[in-house]
Amino acid sequence: MSKLLIKTFGCQMNEYDSSKMADVLKASHGYELTSDPEAADLVLLNTCSVREKASEKVFSELGRLKEWKDAKPGRLVGVGGCVASQEGDAIARRAPAVDLVFGPQTLHRLPQLLDQARRTLKPAVDIRFPEIEKFDHLPEPRKEGPTAFVSIMEGCSKYCTFCIVPYTRGEEVSRPLDDVLAEVDSLVSQGVREVTLLGQNVNAYQGAMADGSNCDLALLIHILARFDGLGRIRFTTSHPAHFTDALIDTYASQPKLAGVLHLPVQSGSDRILGMMKRGYTRAEFLAKIARLRALRPDIALSSDFIVGFPSESDADFEATMELIEAARFDSAYSFVYSPRPGTPAANLRDGVPPEVKQARLERLQAHIRDFGIAYTERLIGTTQTVLVEKASRWGNGQLAGKTHCNRWLNFDGSEQLIGHFADVRVEEVLTNSLRGSFVALAAGETLASGVSA
Ligand code: SAM
Ligand code: F3S
Numbered sequence: 370m371s372k373l374l375i376k377t378f379g380c381q382m383n384e385y386d387s388s389k390m391a392d393v394l395k396a397s398h399g400y401e402l403t404s405d406p407e408a409a410d411l412v413l414l415n416t417c418s419v420r421e422k423a424s425e426k427v428f429s430e431l432g433r434l435k436e437w438k439d440a441k442p443g444r445l446v447g448v449g450g451c452v453a454s455q456e457g458d459a460i461a462r463r464a465p466a467v468d469l470v471f472g473p474q475t476l477h478r479l480p481q482l483l484d485q486a487r488r489t490l491k492p493a494v495d496i497r498f499p500e501i502e503k504f505d506h507l508p509e510p511r512k513e514g515p516t517a518f519v520s521i522m523e524g525c526s527k528y529c530t531f532c533i534v535p536y537t538r539g540e541e542v543s544r545p546l547d548d549v550l551a552e553v554d555s556l557v558s559q560g561v562r563e564v565t566l567l568g569q570n571v572n573a574y575q576g577a578m579a580d581g582s583n584c585d586l587a588l589l590i591h592i593l594a595r596f597d598g599l600g601r602i603r604f605t606t607s608h609p610a611h612f613t614d615a616l617i618d619t620y621a622s623q624p625k626l627a628g629v630l631h632l633p634v635q636s637g638s639d640r641i642l643g644m645m646k647r648g649y650t651r652a653e654f655l656a657k658i659a660r661l662r663a664l665r666p667d668i669a670l671s672s673d674f675i676v677g678f679p680s681e682s683d684a685d686f687e688a689t690m691e692l693i694e695a696a697r698f699d700s701a702y703s704f705v706y707s708p709r710p711g712t713p714a715a716n717l718r719d720g721v722p723p724e725v726k727q728a729r730l731e732r733l734q735a736h737i738r739d740f741g742i743a744y745t746e747r748l749i750g751t752t753q754t755v756l757v758e759k760a761s762r763w764g765n766g767q768l769a770g771k772t773h774c775n776r777w778l779n780f781d782g783s784e785q786l787i788g789h790f791a792d793v794r795v796e797e798v799l800t801n802s803l804r805g806s807f808v809a810l811a812a813g814e815t816l817a818s819g820v821s822a
Pocket of ligand 1: 380419420531532533534569570606607608609633635673674675704705706707708709
């Protein structure tokens with residue numbers, strides 16, 4: 370049996386795409402996944418080009434893969450994702466070990482590319498953006514546990530001045546509503562209890578409906594909430610400019626929507642937000658957060674920040690720190706700005722010294738860490754509803770479930786609870802998880818044995 374190893378760099382969209390690559394190649398060529406390079410016949414790198422470091426990693430990895438490939442005849446190497454999309458043929462020229470080059474929108478064509486590369490003994494390249502055709506050519510989704518990702522849109526049309534994504538993943542294209550519903554229906558009938566709706570800007574979702582109109586994210590959440598077996602809905606990533614009142618209201622009206630939100634703000638300075646072409650001001654962002662907090666006071670908010678954008682002054686950075694104070698994010702992804710070739714910001718003069726950027730980043734991260742710790746500590750003594758996903762990885766007979774705010778909560782309980790929502794009292798905060806004790810099955814839950822809440 371042929372074995373496939375996939376190495377994924379970057380975001381959740383790439384994680385999702387990697388799982389689809391595995392599905393496609395299993396269905397077409399019977400490939401089984403492995404994590405052992407010695408056992409593998411095909412290695413795929415699913416790459417990220419959002420920051421320079423991520424792109425450079427790919428080429429050093431390809432250098433190592435040349436030796437791996439030369440060690441055994443018949444081994445093949447493929448490069449997918451955003452670096453592939455950006456570089457195209459140039460990858461195969463720069464790294465001769467490469468046999469397949471495909472973009473985020475052409476991963477469904479992997480079987481044909483593989484056959485072509487084997488037949489011609491030349492690199493097979495396809496990095497087009499064929500309008501969402503990808504989803505029509507993927508095998509039926511398979512349940513891999515009680516939670517699943519469902520991609521509802523592809524690409525991004527925001528063109529923030531620092532970002533490469535619109536060029537590597539193409540413009541925003543939404544999947545038709547019926548396609549999304551069919552995928553969720555299939556997952557729920559296999560026992561999935563929680564879905565995360567995925568896209569670069571999920572709240573720009575405009576899924577075509579049978580009557581010719583479009584469905585937005587708020588409506589989609591309401592429709593999905595009607596699936597009986599589905600207990601929790603999440604989405605990521607959303608853009609502040611599209612964070613509509615209808616979506617904010619959904620947090621009040623739809624209890625199945627998890628009380629968690631990842632809303633990348635990037636900066637707290639209006640001058641920098643303007644240069645980034647983000648399409649909102651600091652005050653507009655904070656007003657949306659305030660409305661949301663009024664409806665869901667316990668919401669866990671996270672964000673993305675770019676520190677050291679060209680010309681960022683001390684005052685601009687202090688404005689970001691003040692925004693963090695006001696918004697009380699409980700976690701964030703934050704990075705020093707990395708110029709990406711081909712983006713408008715790459716041409717801006719950047720006078721901020723690297724050590725200043727690094728010091729700002731460390732201050733920002735420490736501040737958010739403090740908010741995160743405070744949020745977690747407030748959970749002690751509360752009862753949280755968790756979706757029980759598995760036996761705890763500590764192998765101590767405990768179960769592990771996720772809270773609405775994405776914390777792992779471990780507790781003693783019967784394995785029958787896996788795949789069910791349970792109420793658990795939080796007793797202790799550990800470094801990366803919580804510990805608690807089982808209170809009851811969540812309202813409306815029934816175990817296979819017939820026991821209910
Ligand atoms: N759709 C999201 C939004 O509303 O901003 C962001 C998606 S982007 C692929 C993920 C994150 O990567 C961004 O939020 C940003 O913080 C970071 N990022 C993108 N380009 C970057 C760059 N040139 N340098 C540093 N970080 C960058
Ligand atoms: Fe990138 Fe801005 Fe879109 S950060 S993914 S261009 S919203």
